[in-house]
Amino acid sequence: MKKRLFLPAFAFMAFVFGLVPLTKSHPFSGNTYPEKFTIPDTLTTDTLFFDLEETVVVAFHRSQRLIEVPASLTSIDNVVLEREKPAYNLFPVLEYSPGIFIHWGATNTSRVTIRGIGARVPYATGKIRGYFNNIPLTNTSGVTFIQDIDPAVVESMEIIKGPATSVYGAGLGGTINITARRPAAQQTGVTNTFQAGSFDKYRNSVVADLVRDRFATSLVYSHTQSQGYRQNNEFRRNTITSVSQFNRAEQTHFTALLSYTDLKSHIPSSIDSLTFVNNPRAAAANWLKTEGYEDSERFLGGITVSHAFHEKFTADMSLFTIWHDEKEMRPFDVFYEERLTFGTRSKATRKWNPGSASLELIAGGELFLEDYRYSNHENIDGEGIQGEQLSDNREDVVAFNLFLQSDASLNRWNFSAGVNLNYTSLQYHDLFHEGAQDLSGRYDYGLILSPRISAGYVYHERNSAYLTLSHGFSPPSLAETLTPEGTINPDIRPEKSWNLEIGFRGHLMENRLFYDLSLYRMQVQDLLVAERVGEDAWVGKNAGESLHRGIEAELYWVILRDIFSENAAWKEISLRSNYTFNHFRFTDFVDLDEDFSGNRIPGVPDHVFFTALYGQLSNGIYAMAGWRFAGSMAMNDANSRHTDAYHLTDLTLGFEREISPGWETDIFFRINNLFDETYASMILVNAPSFGGPPRYYYPGLPRSFTMGLKVGFW
DSSP states (O other), X not given: OOHHXXXXXXXXXXXXXXXXXXXXXXXXXXXXXXXXOOOOSSOOGGGGGOOOOOOEEOTTSSOEEGGGOOSOEEEEOHHHHHHHOOSSOSHHHHTTSTTEEEEEEETTEEEEEETTBTXXXXXXXXXXXXXXXXXXXXXXXXXXXXXXXXXXXXXXXXXXXXXXXXXXXXXXXXXXEEEEOOGGGSOSEEEEEEEEETTTEEEEEEEEEEEEXXXXXXXXXXXXXXXXXXXXXXXXEEEEEEEEEEEEETTEEEEEEEEEEEEEEEOOXXXXXXXXXXXXXXXXXXXXXXXXXXXXXXXXXXXXXXXXXXXXXXXXXXXXXXXXXXXXXXXXXXXXXXXEEEEEEEEEEXXXXXXXXXXXXXXXXXXXXXXXXXXXXXXXXXSSOEEEEEEEEEEEEEEEEEEEEEEEEETTEEXXXXXXXXXXXXXXXXXXXXXXXXXXXXXXXXXXXXXXXXXXXXXXXXXXXXXXXXXXXXXXXXXHHBOTTSOBOTTOOOEEEEEXXXXXXXXXXXXXXXXXXXXXXXXXXXXXXXXXXXXXXXXEEEOXXXXXXXXXXXXXXXXXXXXXXXXXXXXXXXXEEEEEEEEEEEEEEEETTXXXXXXXXXXXXXXXXXXXXXXXXXXXXXXXXXXXXXXXXXXXXXXXXXXXXXXXXXXXXXXXXXXXXXXEEEEEXXXXXXTOOOOEEEEOTTOOOSSSSOOOEEEOOOSEEEEEEEEEEO
């Protein structure tokens, strides 16, 4: 489908949602998102420094206080999004979660890792699941497209670390759940945000909200572009998203999401060590010669219906579709791919309250049907001129997850147990074969059962401890199951792991400081490694085991907060910090007769520290200072090369004020990498050498500036 058909169709659907007739009663009575805090009726001196609001999460399909969740989980709300003001993607916000490390080589080349999982995936985020309002962001090849989500559309995120969940499929690294902004929580009005900065960066986003009794909708349009820091680094993206909520009756609620993205991003690729030191702005010579780029379109849409049959029995059903069309100009070929996915996700919840206890049972499943087509053509002499077709392929994928989860609470105890059953079947069609060289075939991984059990205990009212034992897996993609000759290797097995974790979280200092500490041990078996056999040819194989051990800690301290007194000098002073200690090692890993057992897993530093100090005066002036430290990391399995540790400091200064009733403004200025640190923002693990030195490095941005203006009225 061409883009000229998408925009009229999109506008028509958004218009139709805005005309749905609704009966008038209590608006959005089915909203499961609780208010963070309430203003007391009577103000005293004690209320001027009130405690942290209670965080409520729904990541496990159960609305409960964060301290009652017996699992490792980080919740990031819209306050963080408003203060970080990300332009390109959500990566700066994800750094507020310990356990996550992000490689960001270019606007379209990135890798998100959780607890070291996915660190050796070459150019994408893999082995981690992602969802956007129940729509999967992970395709059947295991790649998750978090960077495609426009920050202006997002309200909050919940990050489950490790294979701790059964209701989303037992992902090996974890799950990132993204929630779109809720129109029902807004007021009718329009907000425009403009940003401009270094490297000809320009961004403008418009958010229009309409709230009418039992119906609300948000329409978000954003345009982002940049010339980039490096050669062949231009970027342009247009995104339009519609989110609608409406109730047909007190017991039935609908949420609809439609999103279309048009992206073109040039690719500078990685460079060798000498170029990294002497000329970091340079693109790789072969990518510069061919003017390599990615040109893609993506559409995702879904509708969720929730119905309460009675107070203790509810059911939800989501229908979704995802379409992705991409062309990539590469030095070695011209690559085309198109994915069309249809799916559904359903669950039913039953509650019981015998005496002082409570019991909740959740059962459901999700089904994916994907048609994936891809081909490549000759790039004549690497000049960016398309030549003869070299391959034509199609994959028909059917995958389902069935899950069952039970949660019980008794006095101060919380128990949770779940199981996930996964099956994935792939039919591969070689549409370009000649004679008897047809490589078509069928492949499946069999049934995979992943259990989870955890228990938590709440002590001293707002402090808790938990213990979790869980199983996870990561199925290989088709590319990883192919041999160098192009046939399917039936011996490739999914990676599997057992995770044992203990954690503590709660509130201290009269509930003004929140802390979260977790310690884990994860053993990964059937480790799937990618052996490079050509410039863009990778062959997967199960090569051994790895052991992931670590400590994750975070705190949020409201040093001062006064939203009631007009005479107070400070409105807020707060601190958010997190620290990650990673001890990831190969325990049994032999590759090409070389024993790497005992070596560090490359692509992840042992130590990561992040902190952000925020302060705001009562007159609207605010400032935020952020500091991030990443330790040295190995760049290859042999641990023969390492990156340098680096420190990054960012500063933001701004002014926000309600100009008059119904009008607000926010003006800000931001400096990233204040001290102009030289660092590698991404490395290509195990970079090979084909006719020259290995190209490990993606240079990070030097000191850069952004200024912005936000104006809203309602």
